[in-house]
Amino acid sequence: MNLLLLGGTSEARELVALLAADNVDVVTSLAGSVADPHPPEGTTRVGGFGGADGLADYLRGQHVDVVVDATHPFAGRMSANAAAACGRAGVPLLRLSRPSWAARPDAASWHWVDSIDRAREVAVRLGERVFLAIGRQSLGEFIGWTDRFVLARVVDLPDLAVPPSWTVLRGRGPFRIEDDLDLLRSHDIDVLVTKDSGGPTDAKLDAASELGVPVVMIRRPAPPEGVPVVTDVADVVVWLRGVRRGAAGQRRRSR
Numbered sequence: 047m048n049l050l051l052l053g054g055t056s057e058a059r060e061l062v063a064l065l066a067a068d069n070v071d072v073v074t075s076l077a078g079s080v081a082d083p084h085p086p087e088g089t090t091r092v093g094g095f096g097g098a099d100g101l102a103d104y105l106r107g108q109h110v111d112v113v114v115d116a117t118h119p120f121a122g123r124m125s126a127n128a129a130a131a132c133g134r135a136g137v138p139l140l141r142l143s144r145p146s147w148a149a150r151p152d153a154a155s156w157h158w159v160d161s162i163d164r165a166r167e168v169a170v171r172l173g174e175r176v177f178l179a180i181g182r183q184s185l186g187e188f189i190g191w192t193d194r195f196v197l198a199r200v201v202d203l204p205d206l207a208v209p210p211s212w213t214v215l216r217g218r219g220p221f222r223i224e225d226d227l228d229l230l231r232s233h234d235i236d237v238l239v240t241k242d243s244g245g246p247t248d249a250k251l252d253a254a255s256e257l258g259v260p261v262v263m264i265r266r267p268a269p270p271e272g273v274p275v276v277t278d279v280a281d282v283v284v285w286l287r288g289v290r291r292g293a294a295g296q297r298r299r300s301r
């Protein structure tokens with residue numbers, strides 16, 4: 047079975063390790079947008095496909111049997127392209143998306159918003175010393191905040207020049223709660239702006255909760271319609287076995 051894994055996440059790396067024991071040929075695709083992408087074991091390819099049409103051509107050209115979209119929950123364009131391309135090429139697609147933080151006990155106290163614009167509006171009312179944990183790509187949308195202290199944590203430094211009132215910190219999670227408590231305290235943070243990336247734990251949210259720092263949480267984009275979604279890598283293996291059984295049954299019937 048040839049599997050194309052749309053990656054760039056820790057779940058995608060975990061899945062590669064799990065499938066190695068299951069006799070599946072996996073090619074992990076990375077966007078190439080981070081300097082040090084922590085590539086998974088096994089075969090990788092790097093760079094965009096050229097939209098949904100380019101991906102559909104790739105699926106046919108490489109005889110891909112199944113696609114697992116394990117990109118980040120906010121990689122909405124890639125997920126939409128995967129849904130369109132798999133539909134066109136007749137290739138089964140599964141979305142693996144880590145669990146949302148909406149189920150955390152403190153989630154009801156957060157200020158949930160649907161967009162970065164709305165996050166900016168809400169955060170302005172809540173505080174003047176902001177911890178921005180939204181990734182490098184969206185920092186530009188806050189660049190007008192020259193009148194307040196901003197602590198931005200990113201994996202790679204942004205290309206843009208940030209205002210003098212900002213501090214940009216490089217770091218890649220997972221982080222420790224002690225460190226994030228220290229970070230919020232030492233910078234006197236009074237509001238956290240972040241997005242619902244999800245996952246089993248998150249130190250900044252635990253730290254904000256402990257210190258009573260308000261949280262502005264940007265909701266995830268909705269997954270493409272009609273695409274099955276799982277939140278656990280083990281469920282991908284179960285789904286793949288179902289696809290294999292279905293394909294074997296079809297071969298038997300056509301003999």
Ligand SMILES: NC(=O)c1ccc[n+]([C@@H]2O[C@H](COP(=O)([O-])OP(=O)(O)OC[C@H]3O[C@@H](n4cnc5c(N)ncnc54)[C@H](OP(=O)(O)O)[C@@H]3O)[C@@H](O)[C@H]2O)c1
Nearest residue numbers: 053054075076077094095096097117118120121122123124
């Ligand atoms: N967004 C985040 O907050 C975030 C956080 C951590 C990691 N990541 C990872 O970073 C990558 C890019 O995220 P994004 O938010 O920029 O995505 P995006 O906005 O949904 O995608 C933009 C374009 O990048 C290309 N692309 C994205 N993921 C790709 C992949 N795995 N393999 C090949 N091409 C890919 C596609 O180009 P073409 O149209 O040319 O095919 C896509 O149209 C993803 O792999 C994602 O898992 C994203």
